[in-house]
Amino acid sequence: MKTVRLKVDYLTRVEGEGALHVRIREGMVQEVQLRIFEPPRFFESFLRGRRFSEVPDLTARICGICPIAYQMSAVHALENAFGMRITGPLRALRRLVYCGEWIESHALSVYMLHAPDFLGYSGAIEMAGTHTDAVKRGLRLKKAGNEILALLGGREIHPINVRVGGFYKIPSRRDLAQLGENLKWAREAALETVRWVAAFAFPEAERDYEFVALSHPDEYPMNEGKLVSNKGLDIDVALYESHVAEEHIEYTTALHSVLRERGEYFVGPLARYNLNFDRLSPLAREAAEAAGIRPPCRNPFKSITVRAVEILNACDEAIRIIDNYEQPDSPVVEVPVREGAGIACTEAPRGILYHRYGTDSQGNILDARIIPPTSQNQKSIEEDLRQFIPARVQLGKEKLTAFCEHAIRNYDPCISCSTHCIVLND
Amino acid sequence: MAGKRKPRLAVWKFASCDGCQLTILDCEDELLSIAAEIEIANFPEVSSAIMKGPYDISIVEGSITTPDEAERIHRVRRSSRFLVAVGACASSGGLQALRNFKDVNEFISFVYATPAYIEALNKSTPVRDHIRVDFELQGCPPNKYQLMEVLSACINGRKPAVAQHALCLDCKRKGIVCVMVANGTSCMGPVTQTGCGVICPSYRRGCYSCFGPMETPNTDSLASWFGRLGMPSEDIVREFRTMYGWSEAFRRESEAREKETKA
Structure with missing residues (x-):
């Protein structure tokens, strides 16, 4: 009767504070707990009573790595509440700034957080x-x-230029052209990145996941689309809460999400990629095929390759937007403030980020609900470990622990984000 | 420097968004040079290799919000020679200090279905309320060049050169048209410490004080100007209650104006 306990008190090379506890008995995994101990910061509570115009600036502070994701979900949800939709060049600029965040966040994850696992460095x-x-x-x-974030957002972390209705200031064609040159270098570097990571040795590990991502008929998803999965989910994002339930588990400050009908699910680059492969740019598709990850790709360790493909796609997309850009007359569309409720889901670098707001007739926030990607992935992370550990028990405690940490980093977890998701007694 | 040990750096996270430590990683051009001069001894987000203390420099991000954090910050102090509190959370309690104006239990039950699982202090407080801090660098997020200046100053045993005057002054120097005078847009620039690069007025919006109060700000005068712009007291209270809402100067002002709304 041999019991092995794996314990990581402070996960490294992830964003935020989490721990891992695993109990293995006779080669069987008895218990896996991803313990997020990041203290809650109560964003949903103090958003109540704030003006709608403050929400993008306030929610950005949920995450230093993906502030644009918070701003994008916030402005789209509030525009939904006010019954407005941003189109044309302003919509394209929002996509461009999101491309900047995907590139920045994915490059950080691929090179600084995840690659060291494959190459054996700390x-x-x-x-x-x-x-x-x-x-x-x-x-x-x-x-x-x-640099895209700095130009369009004013700065890299907690950008200041995104607002409900558009932007405070928009760039000229010439401003954007300066970015273009460097992005052409970046596109080459991204291609090189795909080749580099594709040559890593990947553990044999596959699971039959339910991948959940946005899907848009004409483009790789970012700010718009239906919510779909490979197991039959196909809904308007407005119905998100009738399909997803949140559970409060004692050992973690981040609520667990489950699909009411089928349980755990997987969000993030791998899900997006598998569900939207044909909407990648031709160059990104070609690079992915050459890298040997034609969908469906069910090996979570290959998320690193998918991230590299998404960097390439984001560079391509950014160049395309810059080439086609025509500066609009006004940086902002008038906001018809009204009493309402609005919902939006956008694709943060780590997966779908859900926001819902209720407003009064003055545009004050009555209630807010935010569900970040990492909290949605918690169950999937734990299940990965439960399934992948048994075949590797012979590795010994130290190597097995390192393997577990590697497997957690497949999700590029953003733990700071994950802890203030809200659930009401329902 | 032959034979001389490199100074050892530790980076600690408390309740925060991670943006302050990401600021270090955003020094893309300088990161490898920094690593050549400083031993990154304990920086969990960057490396799994964690060296034991003591450390020459500790960068602390985040505010103190739980009993465990209140205890941990003392351990950090004990293992650090220079301790620098970085960002709005560490220097004023951060956005999460907005709870300080309310009842925290109400906040918890609103967010979590089973409040008994959550341990939180009544207040989110800055690091200096708990331990001695050698230097505070303001900014949400901090300016990466100021952060490098602080590191360099620590290594070389000198005082960091960080300007403490008002953002408003730099805005004038840059020749930006005043958003408050020209457009009647409220702007916190006159009471906010410079350092961001005057971003918001350059993007034609008012400053919302993500760099916090300057030294001895005249908040009362600015709040009165907001009143003259036609802003109701509730809006003035909100202007002073953002990421630096719990700083002494802004708290005093927002509480005074809040009394007006209730009067």
Whole structure:
């Protein structure tokens, strides 16, 4: 009767504070707990009573890595509440700024957080000694994404230019053209990234996931689309809460999400990719096929390759938007403030991010609900470990623990985000 | 520097969004040079190799919001020679300090179905309320060049050169048309510490003070100007209650104006 306990008190190379506890008995996994101990920050509570115009600035502070995701879900949900829709060049600029965040966030994850697992280093700085060019390429790629954020958002972290109805200030064609040159370098670097990560050794690990992502008829999903899955989910995002339930588990401050009908599900790059492969740019599709990850790809360790493909796609998309951009007359569309309720789901780098707001006739927030991607992935992370550990018990405690951490990083978990999702007694 | 040990850096996270430590990683051009000068000894987001303390420099991000954090910050202090509190959360309690104006139990039950599982202090407080802090760097997020200046100053044993005057002054220097005078848009620039690069007025919006109060700000005068713009007291209260809402200067002002709304 041998019991092995794996314990990681502070997960490293992830964003935020979490721990892992695993109990294995006679080669069988008895218990897996991803314990998120990041303290709650109660965003949904203090948003009540704030003006709608403050919401993008306030919710950005939920996450330093993906503030644009919070701003995008917030403005789209509030515009939905006010019965308005942003189209044309302003819509394209929002997509462009999101491309910047995807590039920046994915480059960070691929090069600094995840690649060290495959190459046997404790971090990117240690890796830079031997893999100097790769680390430098990763940093420059990250910077290329950040430059989009700095131009369109005012700065890289907690940008200030996104507002309900559009932007405060919009760039001229010439402003954007400056980004274009560097993005062409970034596109090449992204292609190089796909080839680099595709050559890593991937653990044999597959599961029959339910992948959930947005899907749009004409484009790779970011700000708009229906919510679909490979197991039959096909709904308007307005129906999200009737299909997804949140559970409060004692050992984690982040609520667990489940599909009411089928249980755990998977959000993020791998889900997006599997459900929207044909809407990637031709170059991204070609690179993905050459990398040997034609969908369906069910090996979560290959998320790193998918992230690289998404960087490539985002560079391609950003260049396309810049080429086609015509500066509109006004940076903002008038906002018809009214009493209402609005919902939006957008694709954060780590997966779908759901926001719902209720407003009064003055545009004050009456209630708010925010469900971040990492909290939705918690169950899937735990289930991965439960399924993948038994075949590897012989690795011994140290290697097995490292394997578990590697598997958690497949999701690029963003733990700071995950802890203030709300549930009401319903 | 031969034979001399590199100074050791530790980065600690408390209740926060992670943006402050990400600021270090956003020094894309400088990161490898920084790593050549400083031993990254304990920075969990960057490396799984964690060296034991003591550390020469500790960067602390986040505010103190739970009993566990209140205890942990003392351990951080004990293992650090220089301790720098970075960002709005660490220097004023952050956005999550908006709970300080309300009853926290109401907040918890609104967010969580089983409030008994959640342990939270009544207040979100800055690091200096708990331990001695050697330097505070303001900004939500901090300016990466200021952050590098602070690191450099710590290594070289000098005082960091971080400007403490009002954003308003730099806005004038840059020749930006005043959004408050020209458009009647409320702007926190006159009471806010400079450092962001005057971003908001450059993008034709008012400053919302993500860099917090400057040294001795005249908040009362600014709030009165807001009143003259026609802003109701509730809106003035909100202007002072953002990421630096719990800083002494802004708290005093928002509480004074809140009394007006109830009067």
